[in-house]
Amino acid sequence: MDRDDLFGPLREAIEAGAAQALGSLYGLEGPFHYKFETPPDPAMGHLALACFPFAKAAKTGPPIIAQALAQALGSINGLAEARAVGPYLNFFLSPRYLADRLLTSALMPDFGNSSQGKGQRLLLEYSSPNTNKPLHLGHGRNNLLGMALANLSETQGFEVIKVNLVNDRGIHICKSMLAYQTFGQSETPESSGLKGDKLVGKYYVEYDKRSKLDPRLEDQAAQMLRDWEAEVPEVRSLWRTMNDWVLAGFQETYDRLGCQFDQLYFESETYQSGREIVLKAQAEGRVEVEDNGALSIDLTDIGLDKKILLRGDGTSMYITQDLGTTVKKYADFYFDHHFFVVGNEQDYHFKVLFEVLKRFGYDWAARLEHLSYGMITLPEGKMKSREGTVVDLDDLLDEMKALAQTEIESREIFGPKEQDLIGATAEWVGQGAVKYFILKSGAAREMQFNPKESLSFDGQTGPYLQYTHARISSLAKRAQEVELGSKEGYAWSGQETELLVQLGRFYELLQFCFSERNPAPLCTYLYELARNYNKYYYDQPVLKAEPNERRARLDLGLAVQAVLAKGLKILGIEPLKRM
Known part of the structure; x- marks a missing residue:
């Protein structure tokens, strides 16, 4: 127990x-x-x-x-x-029973944790960007879901291994390379003043514009891909240079968001291993040979289609490299569970992938799970990276920080000698707004992100939760200047009992979020806890009460604050002491 x-x-x-x-x-x-x-x-x-x-x-x-x-x-x-x-x-x-059980344990870092995953290894793959453009808002939703699910899994006792499969090969990569080679004039991140991923993304957009005017670029990009696969030195050298630029840019964004990975996989290193797996399956009679020499597997008996696994010329399909990567991940980690955080446009792909692995004799295929999520848009419409109208994640975070800073300055929270704190606080408030707004929606739902609505200091938002946490910090600081008695024999009110009950539900709430693979119920729980505490704060005096009442009410507030802090950290949001 x-x-x-x-x-x-x-x-x-x-x-x-x-x-x-x-x-x-x-x-x-x-x-x-x-x-x-x-x-x-x-x-x-x-x-x-x-x-x-x-x-x-x-x-x-x-x-x-x-x-x-x-x-x-x-x-x-x-x-x-x-x-x-x-x-x-x-x-x-009984409120006394609740207080005895919760007011001390709620302050512990492992409060609410479960042991259900003890001794089990959970591999969680998220982010999975392409190295031809910067991270956009859609990647943001993926990264935030991945981080939150990793943190939730850790509260359940699992050993969590966070991995990132980087899509660093293919025709889309060669399009950026060709545009840079043709039009780039040796531009670099240093000479342009752009992050590496933004510079490469600039040429992905440039390719799209130019190819509409010059159809020959399509054939040239295809030839560059063939040259890449043939390991032509000049092509490989350019590919490595541009990939390094992009990966350095990605890392800046990951660091800013708090994304961490225990292992990086690169499709350029794993795509060929899938070919060997398919050829082995052919030798075992598990696949069919098409008239053109392609290798396929018929999944129509379970409502899926016939799937080509290798082309007639022996080259790999997209699923081929995923077969190789997934088998390698199991060999590397021998996981008990493997979650793939990938958008719902890949629902069919993962059904096929898991079924093919199962039919190829990998019994651990039953441990694979696709955590699908809906697309995200802004009020202006959907994002399109080829046309350069994508919502750049770095730009969005900068905009949110600027909006938060304006709000903080208008509230005059910091004195003249504390102006250096405004920028850091604005960064955390802006990120809190983005993270909470995205995570409070059920993962399976498509959603529209509204920057101004997310940044409100009132209502179901990240800044509202951060503000509540800061309010209790201020209360605790002021409490150091007054006498605090003993709460022994304190008669807990109905309002206080409800707050204690809410704290007591945290353990099962975390279990529920994990079982649903969804942090949204945690977002709702934290909002309701903060809302109820704020109402209590207005209704019941704390520091102006009698000494024994002060102690009981302060301890309740500190327990609420601790649970808010833990919940916010699970969501990747920084709890703030001043706002």
Whole structure:
């Protein structure tokens, strides 16, 4: 049993007591089906047991059963009251029990953690950019989901290995190379003043413009790809130079966002290994040979199509290199689970990939999971990188920082001698706005990012949560100047009890987010916790209360702050002490 599992032991105690009562009252023998629910209104209770499942066997109406069980189950440790409400038995938790369990443990860094993943290795692949352009807002959603899911997985006890598969080969890469070779005039990141990824992206856009006027560029790009595969020295040298520029630019953005990877894979290093896997499968009779010599696998029996795995000329398909990379990752890490964070336009691809691996005899294919997410747009419309209208992630972060700085300066938070703090705070507030707004939407949904709405200091936003955290920091600082008594014997109010219950739900909330592979419920939880605390803050004096009341109310605030901080860090958002 995990330390912070508050409701699990209570359910078990209720089940044991209910089984005994059902036996003594109605002569029933288990096993019984217990249906627990969370009442829609905390005033109705903190946990509810539906009595419908017992009615048929007991030959008694659920409301009568609920009343009988209420009398039998009122003395369970941790419960203040068991109350029959129609066909439900509603339980109210003891605030003193909650305070004793939570106010200290909530301050611990591992509060809410589970051991369900202990001893298991989870490989999580995210980002997966192409080295022909800078990271854009779509990559931003991928990176933020990947980071948050990695952090959530770690709270569940998994050993998490974060990997990034860099798409550094193919015709799209050669298009940037050809445009640079033809029109670049030896421009470099240093001479242009551009980040390396932005410089290369500039020539990807240039290729698109020029190729519309000169169709010969298409053939030239295709020839460059053939030269790359033939390892022509001049082509390979240019490719390495431009790739290095892009990777250096990516790293600046990753560092800014807080993205970390334990392993980088490059398609240029793995694409050929997939060919050997397909040829081995051919020798084992697992694939078919087409009239043109191509190798295919027929997946129509499960509603998929026939898939070409190798072209007739022996060259690889996109799925071929993914077969090779995935097999290599298993050989490198022997993972128990592997999550791929990739947009929903690749849903079909991953169904095929996983099925092919399964049919090729890799039993670990059952451990693979595609975590799909919807596309993201701005109010102006969808992003298109070839036309140069893509929403550059660096530019967006700069814009959000500037907007945040304007808001911070208008609030006069920092004094004349603290102006150096404004820029750093604006950076964290701007990032908090972006990260929370993107993550609060369910991953599967397409979404529209609204910069101004995300930056509001009120409502369901990242800055609102950061502000609440800062407010409690200010309270704690001011509390150092007043007398604090003991909270022993403090009578917790209903409002305070609800905050304690919310803290107690954090453990199961993290489990739920992991099981759903979705950080959005955590975003909602943190907003509701902050909103309820702010209402409490306005309703109940803290520092102007009696000394023993000050201690209890301050400790509650510090527990709320600690949970806010942990939740924000899971989302990749910096908790702030001043705002």
